Amino acid sequence: MNIMITGGCGFIGSAVIRHIIATTDHTVVNIDKMTYAASEAALDQARSDPRHTLIRADITDAEAMRSALATHQPDLIMHLAAESHVDRSIDGPADFINTNITGTFILLEAARTYWAALPEPRKSAFRFHHISTDEVFGALEANDPPFTETTPYDPRSPYSASKAASDHLVRAWHHTYGLPTIVSNTTNNYGPWQFPEKLIPLILLNALDGKPLPVYGDGSNMRDWLYVDDHAEALALIALNGTPGATYAIGARQPRTNLDVVTTICNLLDQQHPDPAGPRTRLIRFVTDRPGHDFRYEIDPTTSESALHWHATHNFESGIARTIQWYLANTAWWHPIRTARYAGQRLGTAA
Incomplete structure (x- = not known):
């Protein structure tokens, strides 16, 4: 498939491409605007694989989307392009409205025109897979059951509202x-x-420094944490085998408070990589909460696990350990970002 x-x-998105190129014979056409958070290096071996093509284009550019579809003739679309950082959406919501809502509308219209002209059986086999977030469901209290595919929408931030609209x-x-x-x-x-x-x-990087x-x-505040490679595997299964009109809730059953996450990173x-100055938990600082900070997100993935014959294989501790090892071994990627473009000035959050 294309x-x-x-x-x-x-x-x-890069994790999905790495997974598809490494585990299937499918080809990938990669549409990316290459904003501040994009990294061609993250594609790894896919960059030099003839089955991968990168097109630098904006999903809000209708002509570019129509041209890409007409030229590359995909069998399915996986739509991951989005602005996704909650803090940034609070500071400047316009980019989130433009990319997440207008961009999705333009892509849908281009896809609809393209799909309508496909011959059978390609038309029947075509899929448009939209990847979204649990934040569209709002916030859970401590004893509330986790979100499922049928949870009503109740977005609380400009980011989650823009994703809810796109859904x-x-x-x-x-x-x-x-x-x-x-x-x-x-x-x-x-x-x-x-x-x-x-x-x-x-x-992790602040602790190293x-x-x-x-x-x-x-x-x-509590979140359910999913290792990205597990998610990439689930997304490929949904795109290739999912039922049109269906919703799939993907989670890891690994809820942790933000403080638990920070403490786990410090301890691992x-x-x-011991710090001669002492345990890194000494560096924890509690700061003023952000506006509208949702208390808890958690997904019950039971339905999707059954439908896809999938479950997350990494528990939180093993996933964090692998993540730490990766960042320790890849200073050349993140250090220039921290120094030139980011420098750790924006506070982090569980989003």
């Missing part, structure tokens, strides 16, 4: 026009190649 992936140089557009294009769309919602991802503004790499480890509020890093 698979078009938007946002393929991003954190999750609704995707479903509307299925019900109104018959476009064979699929939606998947997932919880927080972590692992190699994650941009250093997100909680886990921010805390002996800098303060900022934790919002009292650190009790102390074991792998």
